Amino acid sequence: MDPITNPFAPGAGTPPPELAGRDELREEIRIALERLRRNLPTKSVLMVGLRGVGKTVLLDRMRDDAEGVGIQTLRIEAPEARSLPALLAPQLRQALLRLSRNAKAKELAQRALRGLAGFAKALKVKYADIEVGFDFEPEPGLADNGDLEHDLQDLLETVGEAAKSAGSALVMFIDELQYVSEDQLAALITALHRCAQRRLPVTLVGAGLPQLRGRMGNAKSYAERLFDFPEIGPLLDSAARIAISKPVEVQGMKIDDNALDRILAETHCYPYFLQEWGKHAWDAADASPISLADVEQASTTAVAALDESFFHVRFDRLTPLEKRYLRAMAELGAGPHRSGDIADQLGREVTNLAPTRGQLISKGMIWSPSHGDTSFTVPLFDEYMRRIIPGDGWKQS
């Protein structure tokens, strides 16, 4: 069918034509944020899940939901290389400038902007990547100790007071939180904890790979109590059907039931894969309805497209030994796997491979669901590894 009207949208962070199966979670966040605005206790929320399950698009949608009801938001994505204060400062400034336009919040928002100036100046020594415009001179003693844990707490408190005076709330939407270092996470947790104790309307809605939960616990042992960690996974069958059929129907087309069944089976209902299969099945079909034969044809091109994009970008960043480690894991199946079993595959000692495993964890390729276990962070990555490195030549080296 016409590729121009193809509704499907595979791609990291690309909004889907139908955000299926996430209404409950959106509603939970809506309630939490509304409670926050009314100064009632709520927990910050960190959504954890593998790559491609739809965390980023959900975070963006939640942000739109919040802005739609007049809540102040900021949105950042933690890259591997930048510090949290450097990412936060300019976004906080924008939010405070918006708040300062509200007559009731003006004074406190300006005080928070002074706090931000002090914060940036004092922390510049340690976090050289902080770049933020100054609207006011710092207020001596406000968020300017040069110690992140203390200053971030001070700063978010003044931001919270400003948001409260406006009858609003400030919600920080932060993606890829697993890349933030543990000391910076610790500072963020302390600051949020303080705001919660003082019933100030500041909170975090974050997303990250599954290791985030453990990293938060390492950073502050009480983090597990302070946050909710909803797991974002593949869609339920019913939602996966809607993710495919609804966009097709919106375009005035149809898809056969057995074709839909096949898409669900091939994709295991992972959102990224659903988009890829939907797109290729649409393109394969000559006319509505999309048939099983069209999906069969699409499976070949969809897998090729995933290999080229979704899987490949991750594979490309690996050293030869990291690739062999992942290939050994893949030999054992989807996982999780014991470190000892992986080492056996390579004929090496566990301790000998520990640095490689550690590198793969910090690159976000694998994670440890429990002590001594290792899993992939990308669904179906084991199948990809067996496709890209076939045979057993990888065993020797």
Ligand SMILES: Nc1ncnc2c1ncn2[C@@H]1O[C@H](COP(=O)(O)OP(=O)(O)O)[C@@H](O)[C@H]1O
């Ligand atoms: N609930 C959903 N229903 C249908 N498609 C979805 C859904 N959530 C995400 N997608 C699609 O899945 C892909 C990956 O989404 P993304 O948010 O980047 O995942 P993650 O951040 O978890 O890696 C995108 O193409 C997006 O359009």
Ligand SMILES: [Mg+2]
């Ligand atoms: Mg993402």
